Amino acid sequence: MHVADPEDVLAQLRTATRHGALIGLAEPDWDTLVVDAEDLDTSRAFTRYTASEVVRNATIGRSLARHASRAGFAVEAVLATTPVFRDFADADHMLGLGRNMQRAIEEGRIDAARGRQWFTSLSEGPFFASFTLVSVVCSR
Template identity: 35%
Template sequence: MSSTAPTSTASLIRLLDAADTLPGAAELRAHTYDLLRLSPGESVADVGCGAGRAVAELAGRGVRPIGIDPDPRMLAAAGERWPGLDFRSGTAGELPLDDGSVAGYRADKVFHEIADPAAALAEARRVLAPGGRIVLIGQDWDTIVIDAGDPDLTRTIVRARAGTVPSPRAARGFRSSLLDAGFGDVTVEVKTAVFTDRLVPAVLSGFAAAACAAGAVEREQADAWLAEQSHRAEADRLFLAMPLFIAAGVR
């Protein structure tokens, strides 16, 4: 990562790096690679590649990954970290790929950020060769579980945070969306990520800020909620669970 990169980008990359190294994260990524069922030398698009870790891991499996992201700063960081790999500017709705040019398509925690998931799936179908496989993984923002003394307030805060996401419930619709887009052999499974430290304080602060900004809770309520979570952190009692939905299908 260049030292001239904006602080916001550097902070986001640090957050992504922390998430990528949590217990079980590498195994979960590996599972999505397995679901692609790629043979050596076949090409795969990793859409929303960020700083490129998955692209590098896929390359290590002997396939030809193409990392695609709309953020030029992320692409710069990816190119710096993983020189020689293929990173391209593009969005899920407009991929820089020819029709039927890839054997695999992967999007990790991306579809909740897309305002029109159906259009993105149509684009995925366009670039996939017949028989190519698609793998999606993402969280449902309405089903995040946080242990707290006031469950009603917590539910309000979680719901308010979900309201800031373009498609907060895209993951629960993966199966229907893939079928509607014409994919076959669709499967869905759920893995639950559990967080008890490291990322939790920053995540909870962001949730509270979003709820206040939306007018869902008063600042005093949010501060009290965060204070309780701080006490939980000091006592090693923080708990956040996030169901991750993994869907796969065939073009």
């Protein structure tokens, strides 16, 4: 998700692996990020902002098998799992809730008062967030 050209990286990986090798790839699909909050509109604005502005290749998870196939790998299996976060502090650390909301506010994408209220409310009650993690097993 962080590289400029995922297909190029996979082509290089194919060159570096021997025939018959089994490769495991895993990437998140940030476009599937959900954060439960009473202010659903702000949650949606936050997840859209994260997927469109924060993560370089936010939908790499869903396209990983296609990229691997184009790079010359034989795709053996595609698995999707859904990590679930119920602890606010863990989710804030792993998903960047606070830092990405602050960035969205600074860029004028989300109203400051609304964004801060959304973030505060997440820390005050039961918490839920999730996204889809896609794993691809392929062979050379």
